[in-house]
Amino acid sequence: MTIKRIFIALLILIVLPTLYVMGALKWSYSSGERAGWVQKLSKKGWVCKTWEGEQVLVTQPGALSEKFLFTVHDEAVAEQINRLMGQRVSLHYEEKVGLPTSCFGDTRYFVTKVVSVEDAAMLPGPAGHVAPAPAAAASVPSAASAASAP
Numbered sequence: 001m002t003i004k005r006i007f008i009a010l011l012i013l014i015v016l017p018t019l020y021v022m023g024a025l026k027w028s029y030s031s032g033e034r035a036g037w038v039q040k041l042s043k044k045g046w047v048c049k050t051w052e053g054e055q056v057l058v059t060q061p062g063a064l065s066e067k068f069l070f071t072v073h074d075e076a077v078a079e080q081i082n083r084l085m086g087q088r089v090s091l092h093y094e095e096k097v098g099l100p101t102s103c104f105g106d107t108r109y110f111v112t113k114v115v116s117v118e119d120a121a122m123l124p125g126p127a128g129h130v131a132p133a134p135a136a137a138a139s140v141p142s143a144a145s146a147a148s149a150p
Contacts, residue, residue: 021099028094029108034068035090035117041072041081048103051078053111055091071105074112081114088117 036057044052051072058065070093072078081089092113096104 027096029097030095031093033090033092035088036068037088038081038085038091041078041085043078044106045103050105051081052106053081055089068109069107070109070111071107072111073105077111077114081111084114084116090115090117 034055034057036055038053038055040054042052043049053070053072055068055070056065057068068091070091072081081091091111092115093109093111095108096110097108099105099108
């Protein structure tokens, strides 16, 4: 009777945490895209090696940049990010919440896909049209030329 109870207790202590980790890895809290320049990607970890990266997000020239820290599990995606290093890219990520250790990665953001922004501009839009190139800004008359005009 005692051996049966110990076996059931051990089974519960192994099965429940395993199911929890599997669920946390499968379910994502949020997902989205971040566009910017990847400035760092390295494989880190003492026991569990993961790809850890840093993307710089800049909204416009002269503005303060924001860093997006991310983790990559897929070797093919990490290789693709390495090839596109220094170019503007869009990273598709899934946010995983509740993972018990840092063995799964240093961040909550797991990148699953990378696309060069230049390539993304050429993809067909919702109506099947190719996105147009940004138009040049219209010239605005300066205050001096407007004041000297009759």
